[in-house]
Amino acid sequence: MSAKSPVNITRRHLLGTALGGAAFLAAGRSFAAGKTLNVLSHKVHQTVLGTGDGDLLKDWRSANDADITWSTFDSNPLQDRLFREASLNATEFNVGFMVDNRPTSQIAAMFEPLDDYLKKEPIEAFDDIAPGLVQGMTVDGKLIGIPVRHATQGLFYNEALLEEQGITAPPKTLEELVEQAQKLTFTSKNGTRVTGMVLASDLAVFPVMFARAFGGDFLTKKFELVPDPAAMEKGLTVLRNMFESGALPRSYATTKNDDQVTWLQQGRAAFTVLPFARFAQLNNPEQSKFPGKIKAIEFPVSAALQGKTPMASVVEAWGMVIPANSRDKDLSWKFIREVSSKRVTLGMANNGNGPVRVSTYKDKSFADKNPVAAVEAAALANARGAFPPFPEAARAQSIFLEEVQLAVLGRKPVNEAVASISSRIKPLLPPA
C-alpha cells in the first residue's frame, strides 16, 4: 500500500491553478460587452421583451456594445427599491420602471426630466403613445417617464361553465353579471365547487370598478373624494350581497391577485376582473383546464347607465424612468428609445404586454394573434387610474380597502363604511 495520497495537491499546484483560473476569468470579461445597463423592474417587464431568438433587444445590445442586467421585484417592493436607490448619492441602476400612481412632486424630483432628451433624440412617433398615459408621467410640467405598459381591467368569464348552467351570452349589465354569478355558484358536473366570481381584496381596483359601474368613483384626478356616495354605496352593496350569497368566496379577505388567475384556470370561479393582458396566461393549455374557453369583455355598467355613460375601467400604466443620480444617462435614454419604438412595442404586445401605442391596436398581426385586442382598445379609450398620485396615496388606499372589507364581510353597514372612507381619507389629501 502506497503512503502517497492519490490526490496529490501541493501548494504550488494550488497556487498555479488559482492564478490560472483568475487569468481565465479575467480574459473572459474581455469577450463580454463593454457596457452594462442595470434595469430595476417587475419580472413581467423583462419577460415581454423575449429571450433567445425572440429577444427584441438583440440588435440594440450589439449596436451599443451593452449588456442588460435585470433586477426584478414584485410591484410594491420594486417601487420601494427604486425610490431608495434614487434617494442615494449615486446608484448603479440606469433605468427603473415606475407605476403611474406613485410620482408625486417629491418623488418626481428624484428622476431625470426627459423633455430635453426627447428634443435631442426623439422617440419614434412619440405622438402615437396614448396622450393620457404620457400625462400620467408628467409631473409639475416635466416629463419624467416614458409609458411602456398599461394594464386595463376587463371582465373574464369561463364560457364552458356558463354553457353548463345554460347561460348563452355573457352579461351586458352589472345586474346581469350579479345574476349570472349567483347562478354560477354551483358544483360543476366534474365535481368542482364553482364560485360565481373571485376578486382579490387587497387591491382598490375592484371596489372602484363596482362604484364606477354605477357612475361613482373613489378619488378623481381633481381629488374629489367619493364624489357620488350613493353610487359607491350601490357598488359595495352589490359586493356585500354577492359575498353573503356565496357568489364571492368565503376566503375573499385573503384572496390575492394570483389566486384569481389559478381559480379561473382551474374552473373554481366563473368570473373575475383582471387586466386584458392576462388573456394568454388564462388560456395557456399547460396551465389552464379550460384553454380557449376563457373569454374577456368590457366590465359592464349598471342597467340605468347603459347606453348613456361608458364604463371607465381602471387602468394602471408603467413608465420607464432614469434616476437623477445614475450614471451613463445617454445609454439609459437609448434603451428607453428602443423599448418605446414601434417594433419593440408591437413585439412586447405579442408577448402579452398592454401596448401604449395606438397604432399597435391597428396592426393586423397583433389583432389576429390577440382575440381581445379590439375590446381592450375600446375599454382603454374610457379607462382611467384608480386614484391619482399624492404623498399619502398608499395610506389612503389602505384605509379604503379596510372599510371596503368591513362592508363586504358584513362587519359594518355599507353606508357607515362609505362615510368612514370620506372622513378618514379627507385629512390625508393634498391641500386644495
Add this chain to the structure above:
Amino acid sequence: MKTIAQAVPFLAPVQILILSVIVIPSLYVVWLSLNASTFGQSPTFVGLDNYVRTLTDPAFLHALWNTVLIVVFAVHLELALGLAMALLFASGLPFRRILLVAVLAPYAVSEVIAVAMWRFLFDPDVGPVTIALASLGLPTLDWSFEPSHALVMIGLLTIWLHLPFTFIILYAARLAIPKDLYEAARIDGATAFDAFRRVTMPLLGPAIVVALLFRYIFAFRIFSEVWLMTQGGPARSTEVVAVYLYQEAFRFNAFGTAAATAWIMVVASLLLAAGYVFLLRKQVVGNAH
C-alpha cells in the same frame, strides 16, 4: 494598563462589529424616530411627535394587543407542549431517534414554505384538513373570515414552527439531571408526580427561563406567519406590531413613525420579558455564589 493596551487590538474587531451592526444603526433609528421623513423629502425634526402619533393610532394599539395575545398564549402553550414532550422522550420512548427527527423537522422548514403549506391544508374550500374536520362533524377554522380564528391559526402555526427550539432546550436540560436524584427520591417514597414537582421542575427552572425569554423576544417580533397568512387582514384585524412597522416603512414610506414603532417594540418586548430577565439574573447571581 499595559495589558489592556495589548488586548485592545484583539478586542477591536468585536467592538467594531457591535458598533457597526448594532450601536450605530440603533442610534440612527433613534434619530430617524425624531424626524418626519419619506422619499424625496429632507428629514424634519418633530421631537416626540412620531411616538405620540404611533401610541395614539388605534391600528397600532390593536396590533400591540394582537401581539401580546399571540405571545402570551403561543409561548406558554408551546412551553407546556415542549416540556411534556421532553419528559416523554426522556422517559424512554420507542423509536426515539425517528421521533426526534419528526419533532425537530419543522425547524428545518422555511417559514414561507410552512405558511404556504398551512394555507393549503386549511383552505376554507378545498383544504384537506378542513374537509377532514368537516366530514368528522368537527368545527373548522374559518381563518380567512373570522379574525379570532385567524389569530388561533397564526398561534398554532407559530407553535408548530418553534416548538423544536423549546423542546430541544428542555430535553437537553432534562437529560442533564442525574439519575441518582430520581433514585433517591424513589427510596424516600416520592411518587412520579412528587419527583416531577420536587426534582424535575426545580432543576429545569433555569432552562425554562432561558427558553421563555428567547421565545418571548422572538414571538414579539412575529412577522412572516401573519404577513404570509393574512397580511394582517381582514380589515387589519390580525395585524401585529411587526406588520404595522412594515406597513409604515415599506408601504406608506413614513420612516419616522416606522422608527418610533421599532423603538416602542423594543421597550414593550423588554417590559413583557422583564420578569423573566429578573429571574434569570437572580439565577445567574445565585450560581455565581
